[in-house]
Amino acid sequence: MNTKVNLAGVELKNPVMTASGTFGSGMEYSEFVDLNKLGAVVTKGVANVPWPGNPTPRIAETYGGMINAVGLQNPGIEVFAKRDIPFLRQYDTKIIVNVCGKSEEDYIDVVERLADEPVDMLEINISCPNVKEGGIAFGQDPKAVEKITAAVKKRAKQPVIMKLSPNVTDITEMARAAEAGGADVLSLINTLTGMKIDINRRTFAVANKTGGLSGPAIRPVAVRMVYQTANAVKIPIIGMGGITCADDALEFILAGATAVSVGTANFHNPKTTQEVVEGIENYMKKYGVDDINSLIGAVR
């Protein structure tokens, strides 16, 4: 039985990875999950310098999901390179570094700094809805998507994943723009911009007023977007959005995703990623599937 998948020449032992921002760099979760069992760990976004993030409260629970506006708090690339990369290198899993920035130069700084680091892939976050500059500003205009993708690709030594926002009219337009810019892989979806009002305090539930909605509530939207994108581009897709178990992950794979990321569900059960890996294997046994690659995009 083969569970290996290939993303732009990088072979993952299985298609299950973590969604950026929900798993740190794996340190805290390594107490609950055997990181060796995961296809890849996708780190929390890292910028060229430390970012303090947004005021609190930064999160609020919603029905079947949550809203977050953490604002990409991170230690910056220097601390990250010294501390987080060596930590992850101890494990037999692929390392995908999520990169965030406020300007094209910020992204390039990080990408260049990572050129000689032992990381396997870069995921470029052009879709964070919670920072005023950068983030999503690069992800809602096809011209901007293509430009930033091309700029990153020019400098990157590792394959480049562009992480797309669902907060657009037509995600396939952004996907095609990223592909035209030279993206090796696409990941989708980032969170949907949302709002929750605290009726007792009569104010916004998160200090940033709006935040990114994630969790099972958004899964059907994500599956639909992965399906549409898979039919619009030739490069592989990492699908995510509300995956809580193997069944959910398989929906994404059947819709056209080569790999999947588990995000918010880690907060409900820190062992979710590992359980998804095991559940996919059980599904393959149950249906006599020899190669997971035969499931990718099998629903047309």
Next chain:
Amino acid sequence: MAGSFRENVSIISQKRIASDVYSMWIKTDNIAKNSRAGQFIAVYSNDGSRLLPRPISICEIDGDNLRIVYRTVGKGTNEFSGYEAGDKLDVMGPLGNGYDKLDKKAILIGGGIGIPPMLELAKELSSDERYSEASPEIVLGFRDELFLQDELAAYGRVTIATEDGSAGTKGNVLDAIKAENITGDVIYACGPTPMLRAIKAYAAENGIECYLSLEEKMACGIGACLACVCKSKEVDEHSHVHNKRVCKEGPVFNAEEVEL
């Protein structure tokens, strides 16, 4: 700190101890025996529409058993309050740092649903041979209805403040401390932020060492998601940006260390 564990635990008993306050004992495999005063557990809903755990402070530890005392404030805690002995819940813990017990005359201050962790702290201080001081002063602030005050009285002198004046000093915990002339060399406090802010100022004015247990909205509970940060004087070990994680570096902080 010893590790944390995620367990599916059995409820041993549950009792309502005030109109919206419940006391629940659970039996754990590893959590209780690795816990100490001031730490908390994450309690998960059995309803899939509620994803995030509720962080609830540890009220008492007894062998493999843990007690939580919590207020029903929303759908999650209302769900918990409906469970009975024999029902099961997913929990993770122990989480956070807990109180460092110093050999100094202690004043324990609890406000509202910040009172429960003071019970285990009072118990641990009274049984800790390194604590040579007289039994602690325990100051409790309530809106109106009292709870846990009799149990706490077994470990120290209890002074009460109520907002409506129905028991003890009318006013807040600091009004009670001043009215009763309560003194000590270290304060351990847990309660609403305005109370903690006032205690921080009081401790600074009077040169009293002070430890505050903070609360913030949490998601992961283990320091990965960076949702529950507080402003800190020192740079934090995670992001080096003066944002300590309440769930990881806290919930107990030296009062001088945090901005409230």
